[in-house]
Amino acid sequence: MTNKIIKWIDYRFPLSSLIKHELTGYPVPRNLSYWWNFGFLALFVLILQVATGLFLAMHYKPDAAIAFDSIQHIMREVNYGWLLRYMHSTGASAFFLVIYIHMARTLYYGSYRAPRELMWWTGQGLLLLLMATAFMGYLLPWGQMSFWGATVITNLFRATPFIGDEVVVWLRGDYAVGDDTLTRFFALHYLFPFLIIGAVVVHLVALHTVKSSNPSGIDLADKDNIPFHPYYTSKDFFGMGIFLIAYFIVVFFFPHSVLEPANNIPANPMITPDHIVPEWYFLPFYAILRSVPNAVGGVVAMGLSVIIFAFMPFLDRSRIPGGGRYRPVYRIMFFIFMLDILLLGYIGYVPATDQTITIGQVATLYYFLSFLLLPFISKAEDMWLFRRGLPSNILALIASEEEEKRIRR
């Protein structure tokens, strides 16, 4: 009976071949470490956010007069409304954490290298969409930090040449952040996840064309690939279990750690909070913004600090695969870069003083130099390693990658 139904469907829709091609027969390198779990986790958090967000939207009111009240209604009166809301607010932070780890893994192992440039760039687009969605979602509780965060960030668009003021009014729907801004941010906050889902599909189609990278940095021979299902489904589900434990510890026991106290005060255009601070996932970029003394320069630097990752496939000129695994200089650069981002995050968090601004400027300079000097450093490192003589296993990897490229051409 089941066979008959499947046959009936297969005649009209490629169900069996789809499952075979994308799951049971989809080849994945067998040597992936747990760092490769985070792509799946990102998809899982996306689903969590869409699911909790849908139910929150059934009770939320995007109207400046009652938005704050409707959040309190969700938190107090709606059955398990507090759970939905804490899952959604914690989920936003979890999403960024997972994505940042996913990106760090890509950077460390050089997974952005050919032929996976489009994976990296669609991922970059997804990051921008995620940032926009999170930013607009943060306005919805209509607390003090929501209001002033949105005011400061939309104001940055004043840096647009010639039409800056018009752009700001266009974004806000009014001269100041207000009811119109709230309503349009709600509409867009509901729309953007669908754009993200679309971009995820593109990201996955690209992935299933070029296949997963792996810690060796090269594409493995057929015998070293195993089917995605059941091997990586079982591994991803275990990773999901660990993720859920960490996530629900925050949701049930520390949900306020991702919520700013000032956001429990209703938005008030007449009172500025002492210290306007963005969510943790924007802090390094915020620190870069504040490090540049000129307003337009700061906005450009902040934009560039996010976009610059896209240039990695061009900036890294080493022939050695595996990224930090086989390249000592790159490895050191990677870890110092991670520390630099943490330092910038701290600088973005504390109130600006002369001292923190100086530290922030040095860290910003280092941030950009690690990208701008990478072509020269990676080339020099490559030449040094080749001159010193590489171990035979790495030479074999390079030879196999050259072979692969020749075949594809």
Place this chain on the structure above:
Amino acid sequence: MNKFIASVMLYCTVFTVSASEVKLEKFQVDTSVLAVERGVDTFMEVCHGCHSLKYVFYRDLAALGISRDRIAEWRGDSTLEAAMTSLISDETAILSFGAVPPDLSMMVAARVGGNSYLYAYLTGYYLTSDGEISNHVFPLTKMPDALDISSASDSARRSELQGKAHDIVSFLSWAADPHKAERERMGYYVIGYLILLSVLLYNVKLEVWSRLKT
């Protein structure tokens, strides 16, 4: 950039609700229903004249386990379905105190330091050398010393008032996060279940991967 942010702020009349940077003592709040009940009692006597709790309903107190008779004493003519709003109008409040007393439903969640802040603030009133009443934690406060702790000189009276302040914090802590006890109780079950699930999933993973020949 700072000039940029400053210009944003200058759009508006800037006056900040700011607490001074006093180190707060870590304060463990008693969250038992009894403490909350004493807190409601003190709150109704000392705070409710001016401060509302617009997100808290009298029925919420009943759901917490406080007897209906007690609630009836507090609510007066209001129904059980009514929010715990105060009777003072904004105009009267401005005439008397120069400010609208803030709604206290979310006060514990809305201040850095939460319970510790609120307790330190309520017990932070003192007499200056000029005989004026000031507050260690929030010197610019417009609220009078409601518990009259600044004039309590003997230690027995002082600790009694500190107890009352503690009860108020217990109540407001519950008011800001009424589902906390339920949330944490549920949390242990969920985490326990997930640990069990992860152990099982790990064994599934081992079992599946053991089929691979090395």
